[in-house]
Amino acid sequence: MTEPLQNTMDRENQVLQNESVTIVEDTIAILDIKEEDDKPLSTTKAVIILAAIFLTSSLVLGNLYYNFPKFKDDEKKYIKIPFSIEDAENLGKVLDHYKNTHYVRVLLAISFCSIFLHTFALPGSFTLAILSGYLYPFPLALGTMCFCSAMGSTFCYLLSLTIGRKLAYAYFPDKIRSYASLVKKHEDNVLFVIMFWRIIPFFPSWLINICAPLVNVPLLPFWVGTFIGVAVPSGLSIQAGKTLKDLSSSTTLWSWSSVLFLVTFATLSLLPIIYKAKLRDKFD
Structure with missing residues (x-):
């Protein structure tokens, strides 16, 4: 590698590190990280x-599937x-048989x-909550989904802390500033802030x-706030799963209680959208 090319790469790396430090300083000094103390991994690493x-996680999922009982050809x-x-309904019908x-x-x-x-940070947790409601009693399903949400979010938190910092600074600088300013403003109530954001999606999860x-x-506080905060949306999804099972297993195509719940669920789903701006102003 020629010396001019090496110098160019060194300058680019230095610029990226300087930008990361600048973003951190702009977040109202929430992070007291200096460039000489912050030694992020290279992007490639x-x-x-x-x-x-x-x-590795995907292999664990594959192992779970491999050790499951043999499914019929039309179930696979x-x-x-x-x-x-x-998808949740079809999978629920299959697993309901093996669950016993x-x-x-x-x-x-x-x-x-x-x-x-x-x-x-993959999609699908919403439908898994519906599936858990389809298969299990409400208290067990709700506790499981809250715990899994808290643990998965915590693992994502730790990944960001250990290996994702540089990528986050590079791709989400404005979001980090916005998030940081709100955390700084409510730093004495971080637990309630996390709970509130889990219930009302001001920021994507x-x-x-x-x-x-x-x-x-x-x-x-992040773990506890997540565990408690996701109870509301998870509870709605789980109840939707129970209603879905009742509708699919009932001899009648509908019941007044199921219809009432579905209408209520649809209405509650719209409330965060309707009141999002008002709640944001009040919360800020």
Whole structure:
């Protein structure tokens, strides 16, 4: 490698590090990190480590599938992480049969899938909550989904803290500043801030998980706030799953209680959208 090219690469790396430090300083000194103390992983190394963790987790998922009881040929096409309500219903019908003899194994599989999705900020946790409501009693399903959301979000938090910091500074500088200013303003009530954001989606869940460690949100309030805050949306999804099962297993196509719940659920789903701006102004 020629010396001019090496010098150019060194200057680019130095500029990137300087930008990261500038972003941190702009977040109202929430992070007291100086350039000489902040030694982030190189982008390539961070991506490789993240890919290795993702691959390892995927292998664990594959192992869960491999150790499941043998599915019938017409059932195998439904054995996948559900990304729609129809997927959740079809998978629920299959797992409902095996749940009677493999109760804990099915629950662990759903739990690990949920943690996996939250850890890597992938879609599908909503439909997994519906699936858990389809298969299990409400208290068990709610406790499981809250725990999995908290654990998966915590793993995402730790990934961001350890190997994702440089990537976050590079791709979400404005979001980090906005997040940091709100955390600084309500630093004495961080637990309630996290709970509030989980219930009312001012920020996407994945963004909260990634940015929280970068603006010094303590891990314990983050975990507890997530566990409590996701109870409301998870509870609605779980109840939707129970209603879905009642409708699919009933001899009648509908019941007044099911229709009433679906109308209520649809209305509640719209409330965060309707009042989002008003609540944001009041909260700020």
